Amino acid sequence: MYILAIETTGAYASVALTDGDKILAHVEGNDRFSHLQNLMPQVQQVMADAGLPLGDVTAIATSVGPGSFTGIRIGVSSSRALAQILDILCVPVSSLEALAMRAADFAKEETIVCPMLDARRSQVYAGAYKLVDGFPQEVVEAAPYTLEEFMNAVDQFDNVLIMGDGADSYGEKISAFRDKAFEIAPEEIRYQHANTVAILGANKFNAKIGVPYEQLQPEYMRIPEAERKLKEEQAKKCQM
C-alpha cells in the first residue's frame, strides 16, 4: 500500500509518501503560498525520491482544511484530479488532527495538543486533542472560535501545547486569556506537514474512510454569515 499525502492548508505546501508504516519520501516548499506552481512538481519529486511510478499509489490523502482558503482549493482540486486519472480513492484528513500528530514525539502524556490556525481578526480555527498511540482524540471540538472562546474552552487543561500559525499571530494575546502556563510548539513541528497527513491518511484508509474523487470535499470551517455579522456587531459594541 502506498498513500500519497498532500498538505496545502498552510503557508508552505508539502507532499509525502508512506507505505502505511513509515514515510518513504517527503518534500516541502520554500516559497510562501506558491502551492499552485509547486504542488505537482513536488508530487513528481516525491515519487522519484521513493523510486516508484505514480501508478503504484493506492490512495491520495489530502489535508482538506481548515486553513488558507486558496490553499485548500488547490489541495482538494489537485487531489481530485490525481485520483481521477489514477482511478483511486481519496482520503480526507483534517488539517488540525494531522497538525496535532506532529507533536507525538514532543508532547508529554498529559499534554493536550491545541492546533490553532489564524482565521484573521482575532479568530482561529482550532481544536484540542489528546494523543493516544500517536493518534489524535478530540477533547475540544474542532471549530472556528474567537481566541478568547478557544482559550476558555481549554482552560480546564493544565498542560496545553499550542501549535500552528495562530501561535505566531496571537502569541502575546494568548497569555492575556490564560492564567495557567502554556507552551508553544517549537518551529520544527509548529506547522502543517504532509508527513502526518500521510500517516493519518493511511490509518483512515485502512478504516475504509476513502471516497471517490468527486466526494472529496473542502472543509473551510467558515462561520456562517449570519453568525459572523452578529459577532461583528458585538465586537463593535465592545469597542465603543
Add this chain to the structure above:
Amino acid sequence: MREETVYNIKNEEETNAFGAELAEKLKPGDVIAMVGDLGTGKTTLTKAIAKGLGIEDVITSPTFTIVKEYDDGRLPLYHFDVYRIGDIDEMYELGYEEYFYGQGVSVVEWADIIEELIPEDAIRLNIEYGENEGERIYRCTF
C-alpha cells in the same frame, strides 16, 4: 482606540502630495481601506499612492476585475474595487487572504462593503466632499 487625523485637501496637487507622503510610509502587508461616495476621487488618490510607490503602469479602475496587481514599484500594489462584490465568499474565491496578508500593499475602494474582512490594523481613509469645488476632506486612521 487609534486617533483620526483630518486633512483638508484643496486640489489634485494636494491629493498627489498626500498620496506620495502616505506611500513612503507603507510596508508589506498594509491595507488601505477607502470609503467615499462616487466621484470623491478614490481612484485618483490610489493613482497618487501608486506613483509614490514608484509604479509607472497606468492605474485603471478594477471595477470589473475586482482586483488588479502592479508589480513595478517599491512594493507590489493590489488595487481592489469591491463595489460589485455581492457575496463575501467572492472575496475568498479570489484569494483575498494572500493579498491582504501578503508582501504587498492593498488599496481597497468601497471597503465598507467588505468591512468584516478588513484587518483590524488597516489604514482607514474616509473621503468626503469639501466646501468648495475640487476640495476634499480625508479622515484617516493610521
